[in-house]
Amino acid sequence: xxxxxxxxxxxxxxxxxxxxxxxxxxxxxxxxxxxxxxxxxxxxxxxxxxxxxxxxxxxxxxxxxxxxxxxxxxxxxxxxxxxxxxxxxxxxxxxxxxxxxxxx
Amino acid sequence: xxxxxxxxxxxxxxxxxxxxxxxxxxxxxxxxxxxxxxxxxxxxxxxxxxxxxxxxxxxxxxxxxxxxxxxxxxxxxxxxxxxxxxxxxxxxxxxxxxxxxxxxxxxxxxxxxxxxxxxxxxxxxxxxxxxxxxxxxxxxxxxxxxxxxxxxxxxxxxxxxxxxxxxx
Numbered sequence: 001x002x003x004x005x006x007x008x009x010x011x012x013x014x015x016x017x018x019x020x021x022x023x024x025x026x027x028x029x030x031x032x033x034x035x036x037x038x039x040x041x042x043x044x045x046x047x048x049x050x051x052x053x054x055x056x057x058x059x060x061x062x063x064x065x066x067x068x069x070x071x072x073x074x075x076x077x078x079x080x081x082x083x084x085x086x087x088x089x090x091x092x093x094x095x096x097x098x099x100x101x102x103x104x
Numbered sequence: 105x106x107x108x109x110x111x112x113x114x115x116x117x118x119x120x121x122x123x124x125x126x127x128x129x130x131x132x133x134x135x136x137x138x139x140x141x142x143x144x145x146x147x148x149x150x151x152x153x154x155x156x157x158x159x160x161x162x163x164x165x166x167x168x169x170x171x172x173x174x175x176x177x178x179x180x181x182x183x184x185x186x187x188x189x190x191x192x193x194x195x196x197x198x199x200x201x202x203x204x205x206x207x208x209x210x211x212x213x214x215x216x217x218x219x220x221x222x223x224x225x226x227x228x229x230x231x232x233x234x235x236x237x238x239x240x241x242x243x244x245x246x247x248x249x250x251x252x253x254x255x256x257x258x259x260x261x262x263x264x265x266x267x268x269x270x271x272x
Contacts, residue, residue, distance in 0.1 A: 007203055014202040022201035026215070029192045034222060037188045041181035045232075048177035052170030056159050057239065065232055072225055083218050090211070094202065 014094035023084055031080040035073045042069050121269055129265040171240045178233040186223045 007015040046062055053061075155161075192215075198208055 007200060010203050012204045015200060018197070018200035019202065022197050025197050030189075030215075030218065030222070034185065034189055034192075037185050038226070041184055045174075045177045045181050048170075049174050049236075052167035052174065053165075053239075055161055055164030055166075057164075058166075061232075061235070061239070065229075068229070068232070072228070075225060076222060079218055079221060083215070086214065087211075090202065090207065 014091055016091065019087065019091045023087055026083065026087075027080055030083070031076055034076060038069055038072060042066065125265070125267060129262075132261045132265060166239065166243050168240055168244070171236055174236050175233040178229060178236070182226055182229050185226045189219050189222050189226070192219060 007013055007018055042065060045065070049058065049061070198211060202208070202211075
């Protein structure tokens, strides 16, 4: 790469490395940690339920709760994927802008 | 001269009274499936297969006093996850990714909208709190109905068959 400046020297611009890190940071916070937190809280819920309910219906309740959490996790992933697509488009926008600003 | 000998047999059939009462009671007894019948004719539990092979549990039921705690656990879980999402900063390291105040604001607002969607999605877990209340009410209603329609009915049958013999 021909870089002589980094992003800190600019008021308007983009860093592909910075964008990659930004997308990864958002994935870790929005998607991974939220999904982990969801799974952690489901276990907390079930430990309370286990203290006062037993039987086939209780097992089915657990299955339905876990299925719902799985679906929510998938939906969170889709939401993140959509966000990532928008950020990729943003990155493309900057590079397109730079490419087309002055014609050869 | 022969002694007069006349014997009179007792025509009083004492056994008839008890047998009639027992036969009457037996006629009002019902078997398994229609109430509290003679359970010695069939036992639905098997040590290997559980209840008719449908349940692995020898103990089933719910502690209704703990249902509020269960519901609160779900509410707490939802609040904890939503607070976790709130803690995610919109401008996470964007200064190393892109520069432009307008773009920065727009991206922050977009991430905020995504966070709001995630929080709304998580709130759907509260439906399971309502489901717990529904389970609670279903247990109460079913046991109340069974008590009044089956057990009370059977008790009435027994009570009506309990007639005391009065000496004549």
